[in-house]
Amino acid sequence: MKALNRKLWRDVWRMKGQVFAVTLVVMSGVATFIMFISTIDSLNLTRNTFYRDYGFADVFVNLKRAPESLKDKIKNIPGVNQIETRVSAYVKLDIAGFTEPVTARILSIPDDGRPLLNRLCIRKGRLADPAKDNEVVINENFAKAHGFDPGDQFAAVINGKWKRLTITGIALSPEFVLLMRPEAISPDFKRFGILWMGRKALSKSYNMDGAFNDVVLTLYPHAKLSDILVELDNIVEPYGGFGAYGREDQISHRMLNEEFRQLQKSSKIFPTIFICVAAFLLNVVMSRTINTQREQIAALKAFGYNNIDVGIHYAKLVILILFTGLILGIAGGIWFGNMLGAIYMEVYRFPYLIYILHPEVIIAAILISVLSALAGTYHSLRRAARQRPAEGMRPEPPAKYRVTLIEKTGIGRRLTQPTKIIARNIERRPVRTFLSIVGIAVACATMISSGFFKDSIAYTVNFRFVLSQKEDMTVAFAEPTSRKALFELKSLPGVNNAETFRNVPAKLRFGHRSYKTVINGIEQDGRMHLLLDENLKTVPVPSSGIVLADYLGKILGIKAGDMLTVEILEGSKPVRQMPVVALAKQYIGVTGYMDLTALNRLMKEGDAISGAYLFTDSNYREKLFRRFVNMPRVSGTVVRKDEIRNFTEVQARAMLFFTFIATLMACFISFGVVYNSARIALSERSRELSSLRVLGYTRGEISYILLGELGLLTLVAIPLGFFIGYWLCAYIAQALASDLYRVPLIIEMKTYSLSAAVVLASATVSGLIVRHKLDHLDLVEVLKTRE
């Protein structure tokens, strides 16, 4: 078999152009597969290790105030393993050199400095002195955003009093891998931070001696979470419990899960596309190779090689062609995986990233690509194995052609002979033509899917921040406040207009389904906060009843006209039935909307507000910030411009990376498919084209026949690519939809045209390479040989 193996290597070398094209596609498939899976595995392992080493809690609950003695009662709930009580509060900060008010959550750490759960990973400095009420540890993202180091100071309003705090250390916590202000849409490390202070000092500031307002628990394995949550809620209910929740609803953990889910989906979609294209390319390459080697196969069989030997020989060729792509794909996957991991580490804070590539993943990549390659070439391999020796000795019968359908319509008379050649070749191999078109179309679709992310984010931003929520600043109060505060806000210089709102946590129930969210009470005739439907038409705020985000309607299985049960989780916790008046489009989060007056009526709290939306004069903005920093009841502000910038920045990095990868891959696919088709067409028809050259056709004229065909396929493929791209994006949008956000199915013209341009460009490059070969056809040689 040694000589046969040598033939194998030489065959590969002879086909190097096509092998290269296949290699690119296989490499892309394997690389994306490894990249996604290894990133998921690495982040998962990193997260699990961090959670384990730093005691991430399983259950969380906030309450108003409970005596420390309640701790034992909670600990006695069957299934509860460890328990830790804490003091927690939201505080407003004033940071030198940063005019805007900054919000932080301040949490207690036990006086011995060793929390049982959610332990701190100190990155710099030391823990705060438990006795000192002016020392804090701050989280790393926040520190980085402001350039803080241990020893730096800032001011904070702690329980209504200004205090100067000194940073003693910078830390990470499993509780805040992703740091996000509740109800924010993306992380804002500059305007939201976490502070940790000794329990004794913090309790004193908030009059919480011997009491707590925050509990975290771990559970024994196999403990039933839902039962424990119910029991815990019952225990803390009299103490103003806000509803216990498990890890799945803990914001940092949730966002990570969401990221994993997206990676998981992507890890299925993109590698599948590549592997299918690779299998198709191999199919074309192998069927051509086996065709041209008919005589060799016949000779081998005449020498006594049996069917299996021949079959294995060509199967080896398939695997050899795959091999380079596999190796490069694995290397590229590891490289990309590390890059992607590093991008995630910018936003998700772990003490370290453990990059891991399980051997099973490599084995899976090898198995998937080898098996799909063999499946793609099965037919050709079988033909080679079964070919009878005598059959191969005879020349192949001339290819059969027919007059094409299009010529029968009467257009045929007007077609030149070269154009007829193109038409008939396309029609003679309908399956191959179709698959080539689909292949190029898939490249175009891949490109569209990468542009789609950009477009949909831009649309989301526009929908949310320009069309729907028009206020340029939101002021939040530390506690529900009388509506009279509105007049105070309106009287501030720089405030052009203000509208009030009230946010209330609530559990919405319909049938057996329920969802915990916030009801946003807004002014019925307000002009800043508009509810919109899919067609961007305003959905009026009803004077009674509730409007739900469309996705919330889907979660609850409820439609307009149905009666919804609303359980308010604050104040006197009223429970009411009310009709769902309409569903409004919402892309980020899921909220219920009510008229502010109706909500206040329901709460029986008079005209209380949580804050106000403002139209401001940008010239006064700095002054306004200072005022808000100094207004005790204002807990923080959100500026629309910052929110937009944050949202796009966080998305942008990962997006840029994905766009880069997708563009690269789309180029590889379209180059691979077009080059391969061109190369095969050239080898099948070089004789015909040389004959034409001999008859006096110019290089340009024969190029028209070959490249015109490919050009035609490409031109047909592009609209099909638009179509496939649209459906691919629709699938992605549907697959990624969650209650955190939905991806609107928006694809701009620009994305379509860019995708078409990329496909055309790579088709042109492969066309030029083939053109170069066409220009060097050996006219003499080809006349001597029988086909």
Added chain:
Amino acid sequence: MIGKEEETHNPGDVVFQVRDLTKIYKMGEVEVHALRGADLELYSGELVVFLGPSGSGKSTLLNILGGLDTATSGSVSYRGKDLTGAGEKELTEYRRFHVGFVFQFYNLIPSLTARENVAIVTEIAVNPMVPEDALALVGLTERLDHFPAQLSGGEQQRVAIARAISKNPEVLLCDEPTGALDSKTGIVVLEALERINRELGTATAIITHNADIAGMADRVVHLSNGRIADVKENRVKKSPGELKW
């Protein structure tokens, strides 16, 4: 001997003039001397058969005459114009407008019918025949809309001849036109070539290693070892029907 031949022809009738033509191929590290200084004239309207064993240089000579290949040294002129220094573009134009080719393996375009295989040449020629007329000359009026796969070898070769003459070329170059055919079919093809030569007056050069074909020629050129060994004039031409092999 060659000089003697020239006397019987009017110098204005010279289609090709070949002087001291050499061609050296590099096959890897080996140099192959395909032509070693050939001298020759070809006159309009005559039918010349080039005979010689394989490797004698006859195909190389034909390829150079046809503008498919260029000489290493020496000169070839067509109607007084030098082909030796012609570039790729001039050679393509030369093939396009002046030369008709017939190949051993027909080299028809499989995706075009007989009529269209002719049309592919008439479409780019200056003063061509109507394809149907060209096919009528080779007796294929009945097979106009057949694809190559539906034609016999002899029929395919006659389509190739119709294709070659349809542009009304000055010269028809045939490389082993009967090489892939049985003798009976071969004679039908030769009859077609003879008829064209007689009726249209197209200078025709036929390459063959089959000495029997020489009988139908005006002149027979023997090649051996890259040199012209001998040129013989047939006092009496045989008709292809009288040939046997």
